[in-house]
Amino acid sequence: MKKVDCIIVGQGIAGTMLSWFLMQEGFRVLVIDDGKKNSASRVAAGIINPVSGRRFEPAWMYDEIYPFAKSTYAELSALLNVNILTERNLWTVFPSEQLRDAFNAKAGKGSNEKYTTIPQDLQYGEYLQQTLGAAIIKGATVNLKEFLPAYRQYLTNKEALLPVHFELSALEVISDDEVKYGDYTANQIIFCDGVAGAANPYFQAIKFLPNKGEVLMIRIPGLETSDIIKKSITLVPQPEGLFWAGSSFAWKYPDELPTSEQRVHLEEKIQQLLKVPYEVTDHLAAVRPSGDDRRPIAGFHPEYPAIGIFNGLGTKGCSLAPLMAAHFARVIKKKEPLMAEIAVNRYFNKPRR
Numbered sequence: 001m002k003k004v005d006c007i008i009v010g011q012g013i014a015g016t017m018l019s020w021f022l023m024q025e026g027f028r029v030l031v032i033d034d035g036k037k038n039s040a041s042r043v044a045a046g047i048i049n050p051v052s053g054r055r056f057e058p059a060w061m062y063d064e065i066y067p068f069a070k071s072t073y074a075e076l077s078a079l080l081n082v083n084i085l086t087e088r089n090l091w092t093v094f095p096s097e098q099l100r101d102a103f104n105a106k107a108g109k110g111s112n113e114k115y116t117t118i119p120q121d122l123q124y125g126e127y128l129q130q131t132l133g134a135a136i137i138k139g140a141t142v143n144l145k146e147f148l149p150a151y152r153q154y155l156t157n158k159e160a161l162l163p164v165h166f167e168l169s170a171l172e173v174i175s176d177d178e179v180k181y182g183d184y185t186a187n188q189i190i191f192c193d194g195v196a197g198a199a200n201p202y203f204q205a206i207k208f209l210p211n212k213g214e215v216l217m218i219r220i221p222g223l224e225t226s227d228i229i230k231k232s233i234t235l236v237p238q239p240e241g242l243f244w245a246g247s248s249f250a251w252k253y254p255d256e257l258p259t260s261e262q263r264v265h266l267e268e269k270i271q272q273l274l275k276v277p278y279e280v281t282d283h284l285a286a287v288r289p290s291g292d293d294r295r296p297i298a299g300f301h302p303e304y305p306a307i308g309i310f311n312g313l314g315t316k317g318c319s320l321a322p323l324m325a326a327h328f329a330r331v332i333k334k335k336e337p338l339m340a341e342i343a344v345n346r347y348f349n350k351p352r353r
């Protein structure tokens with residue numbers, strides 16, 4: 001029997017960050033991940049956007065979340081020899097007069113001052129339909145495509161990765177601080193399994209609102225930029241001259257596969273943005289793991305304290321995961337209390353609607 005302190009199920013951005021910070025706190029971890037091809041973290045573009053929604057309000061806790069994410073990704077870049085975070089402008093084309101007015105009312109003012117500007121010249125005139133003008137939002141991207149496999153290799157080298165599907169039926173809860181799974185015993189098991197978490201019988205109290213997103217990979221001959229371009233669709237530069245073009249939102253879906261309906265929808269949006277021809281090279285889909293209040297979900301089951309969860313990163317896994325995982329790791333190490341806003345107990349303490 002092999003003994004670790006903590007088993008983590010899932011190596012998306014949640015399990016990656018939590019395992020990293022638990023190891024920084026001195027824990028021995030085992031990460032179990034089945035390498036699901038269309039997990040949210042493997043399909044996401046990795047955008048970090050400082051402002052949210054149609055009112056361009058600063059994102060939740062952004063002034064704490066972003067500097068912490070930036071320094072964490074820099075540390076991991078040095079360790080793994082992968083360039084993880086790239087700061088980029090989001091060239092934001094106004095799709096309507098209302099959005100332009102909302103942006104102008106906030107741009108360069110108050111808490112938005114650091115993140116937003118109105119450009120002096122309208123760039124990309126040859127490529128983009130932008131009759132209502134555009135704005136610049138200062139964001140970033142996280143290179144999930146290289147970061148997650150590099151971290152997986154790091155775990156493998158430390159003999160801390162089991163690349164298999166975890167079967168809940170094989171989990172034995174021995175006591176409040178011991179679980180057994182196959183050849184392993186651990187004090188705790190923490191589920192970082194993304195949308196699969198919604199089916200976990202231990203966490204049926206959580207009101208998950210998972211939503212499916214679809215994405216096209218496209219080539220736009222002649223367009224070379226390091227900016228993210230955003231209108232009602234977002235284009236994110238990728239290696240080899242490709243752009244990630246997404247994404248859709250669907251709360252009702254029969255499966256996790258790409259659909260012809262959303263492909264048409266995404267292409268309509270691309271055509272409303274681009275003046276030039278493009279070619280579709282791929283079509284992907286994945287499900288975002290979200291809770292009903294759009295806040296992360298962390299903590300341990302009130303009746304089974306050896307069973308924990310770190311989930312609910314929604315549309316913002318890349319910005320939220322580092323700070324939230326570092327905080328949760330310190331909570332597990334008993335160095336600080338869990339933030340009430342992200343505590344899983346908020347679901348167990350209220351009647352399910």
Ligand SMILES: Cc1cc2nc3c(=O)[nH]c(=O)nc-3n(C[C@H](O)[C@H](O)[C@H](O)COP(=O)(O)OP(=O)(O)OC[C@H]3O[C@@H](n4cnc5c(N)ncnc54)[C@H](O)[C@@H]3O)c2cc1C
Nearest residue numbers: 010012013014034036041044046047166194213316317318
């Ligand atoms: C189309 C799309 C675009 C997005 N764009 C962005 C973006 O630009 N910026 C941003 O910050 N966020 C974005 N997101 C959201 C982001 O992807 C999520 O917040 C984040 O990836 C969630 O990470 P996670 O680790 O919780 O879940 P996941 O990434 O889903 O990871 C779960 C992991 O658990 C593993 N797993 C599950 N069950 C088992 C099991 N039984 N056994 C073993 N392994 C298991 C899976 O293989 C997977 O690796 C996007 C999401 C989608 C779908």
